[in-house]
Amino acid sequence: MIITIDGPAGSGKSTMAKRLARRLGFRFLNTGAMYRAVTLYLLRAGIEVSEREKIQKILPEIHLEFAGENIIMNGEDVSLAIRSQEVEKHVSAVSSLREVRERLVELQREIASCGDYVLEGRDTGTVVFPDAFCKFYLDASVEERAKRRQKELSERGEYHDLDYLKKEIERRDKLDTTREIAPLMKPPDAVVIETTSLSPDEVEERLYQEVMKRRGEL
Numbered sequence: 001m002i003i004t005i006d007g008p009a010g011s012g013k014s015t016m017a018k019r020l021a022r023r024l025g026f027r028f029l030n031t032g033a034m035y036r037a038v039t040l041y042l043l044r045a046g047i048e049v050s051e052r053e054k055i056q057k058i059l060p061e062i063h064l065e066f067a068g069e070n071i072i073m074n075g076e077d078v079s080l081a082i083r084s085q086e087v088e089k090h091v092s093a094v095s096s097l098r099e100v101r102e103r104l105v106e107l108q109r110e111i112a113s114c115g116d117y118v119l120e121g122r123d124t125g126t127v128v129f130p131d132a133f134c135k136f137y138l139d140a141s142v143e144e145r146a147k148r149r150q151k152e153l154s155e156r157g158e159y160h161d162l163d164y165l166k167k168e169i170e171r172r173d174k175l176d177t178t179r180e181i182a183p184l185m186k187p188p189d190a191v192v193i194e195t196t197s198l199s200p201d202e203v204e205e206r207l208y209q210e211v212m213k214r215r216g217e218l
């Protein structure tokens, strides 16, 4: 069974996908981490987003797998490295490339087809699994999402100004929603949850109740 959670940066998708998966006994797939890993690879290799032929050529060299919640790229655990501001800055541009999306969507389908999964990302309910059993779309105000990002960064010892983070989020929202291929959008059949004034426990409860209702277990 497949459950998808899409939404913009900072809407709480990762936290919720993890929590819901744990509660249902499902596995969880963070598709954004895969786009981030490819971005990290290109940055390290000094390849620009405009160098399409080079990108096409090196994509088969990038092997991605998950070990629990960690993402492994060519044998190296890059879970922390993909969270850097440098990757953050370039990931929207990299994820707008057709060749990158085709490869990662194929991999996502391959991974999640063999089990019960909660997937989270931007297009998991629209493109990756349009026939998913249950689709969610999480949203929150830019202000609230910037605050969440600030908190997450400060827990890692990084301080960033709230206005800067708001602008970064707005910039990414714009790129993610206006790109040509698989832009971020609400799947028409998704349950939309506005999380600005909800606690993580409240959001989790809504997701869980919806899945149980659909399974006929309520």
Ligand code: DC
Pocket (backbone or CB within 6 Å): 009, 010, 031, 032, 033, 035, 036, 091, 092, 095, 096, 120, 121, 122, 123, 124, 172, 176
């Ligand atoms: O969820 P995240 O912030 O880790 O995602 C990083 C970027 O990856 C995001 O700005 C857009 C891209 N992405 C995507 O294009 N499609 C997905 N399914 C997931 C992420």
